[in-house]
Amino acid sequence: MPIPFLPKFVTILGLGTMARNISKQKVVNGTIQEIEKRHQKNLGKFEYEYQKTNTEMDKVGEKELQILKSFETFSSCFDKIHNRPSFTYIDINGFTLPTYDSKTLKDVSVGANVLLSGLSGAAAGTAGGFAAAGATTAAVATLGFASTGAPISSLSGAAAINATMAALGGCALAAGGGGIALGTTVLGAASLGVGLLIGGIIFNVTGSKLSDKADEAERQVLEAEAQINKICDYLDQLRQTANRFYETLSQVDEIYQTHLEKLKYIVNVMDYINWDTFSQKEKQTVENTVLLVTVLYNMCKVKLVLQAKDEKSLNTINTLEINKALNNARTAIHSLSN
Numbered sequence: 001m002p003i004p005f006l007p008k009f010v011t012i013l014g015l016g017t018m019a020r021n022i023s024k025q026k027v028v029n030g031t032i033q034e035i036e037k038r039h040q041k042n043l044g045k046f047e048y049e050y051q052k053t054n055t056e057m058d059k060v061g062e063k064e065l066q067i068l069k070s071f072e073t074f075s076s077c078f079d080k081i082h083n084r085p086s087f088t089y090i091d092i093n094g095f096t097l098p099t100y101d102s103k104t105l106k107d108v109s110v111g112a113n114v115l116l117s118g119l120s121g122a123a124a125g126t127a128g129g130f131a132a133a134g135a136t137t138a139a140v141a142t143l144g145f146a147s148t149g150a151p152i153s154s155l156s157g158a159a160a161i162n163a164t165m166a167a168l169g170g171c172a173l174a175a176g177g178g179g180i181a182l183g184t185t186v187l188g189a190a191s192l193g194v195g196l197l198i199g200g201i202i203f204n205v206t207g208s209k210l211s212d213k214a215d216e217a218e219r220q221v222l223e224a225e226a227q228i229n230k231i232c233d234y235l236d237q238l239r240q241t242a243n244r245f246y247e248t249l250s251q252v253d254e255i256y257q258t259h260l261e262k263l264k265y266i267v268n269v270m271d272y273i274n275w276d277t278f279s280q281k282e283k284q285t286v287e288n289t290v291l292l293v294t295v296l297y298n299m300c301k302v303k304l305v306l307q308a309k310d311e312k313s314l315n316t317i318n319t320l321e322i323n324k325a326l327n328n329a330r331t332a333i334h335s336l337s338n
Helices: 003-079 102-119 128-132 133-141 157-168 179-186 201-205 215-269 279-299 319-337
Strands: 088-091 095-098
Touching: 003 102, 003 128, 003 133, 003 215, 003 279, 095 215, 102 128, 102 133, 102 157, 102 279, 133 279, 215 279, 215 319, 279 319
Parallel strands: none
Antiparallel strands: 088 095
């Protein structure tokens, strides 16, 4: 007579199986939630490192544009000196730097002024983008034309910034590619702005939604975590490099501004400005100012970031050229202090 009890037994067995399945599902759901929390924490780490680096790079970019803008004052004073030497090359304790012509300085000054006027309303990272691509290159780009056919130098604000970005290669950065579209994909355009770009590798971090299967989701997060850690290490190195570059740039600029004031005084107090009538001290002031302008001009030409060669690689820090520029600057500072 056990048969009548079979349905009840089967029901109990089925309920038990269902309960175990529900319990397992809860464990899986809990696991996925923990995995998602870990992924969000990793993305938060990336965004934090990214924003800190953006801030440091923005300092460099804005300082470079301010320096380039000031060259118009130097050029105007220098052009008033009759019979002045050509200063084709500057020699600093054994190394030689090519100089510039007056028109070049005036052009980059105009371009820098255009870009500075647009920075106040620009997204974070914009000025840093100019430093990454080379502030001098960015300033020269403003001498071209926007897609509308209007001269970029005639534009202002966001229009000038955007047109310059396009002239540099489609976004802030000839140094990276991706621009606003990449920003939307990763952190939102407002967060990324048009500033530092990390390279195509960032797509692998946030390019797809996590799987709803715990094992696959965990694999995705571990892979993304490794990439994010790699990117954060890169950002940390770039931030330290930008800080070193900014400190040396500021040191040279401070000395240059002092010499520029002396040059302005010399030019303004004389009725007829002739190199042959300058005292040795006045000639030395001019020569030192030319030296400092040369060092600063060459520093502002340096691209701090080099574009990745493929979409799966990080951009690279232009260490060789950066160190060369820093060494030249320190040598110049030393020569002026002796």
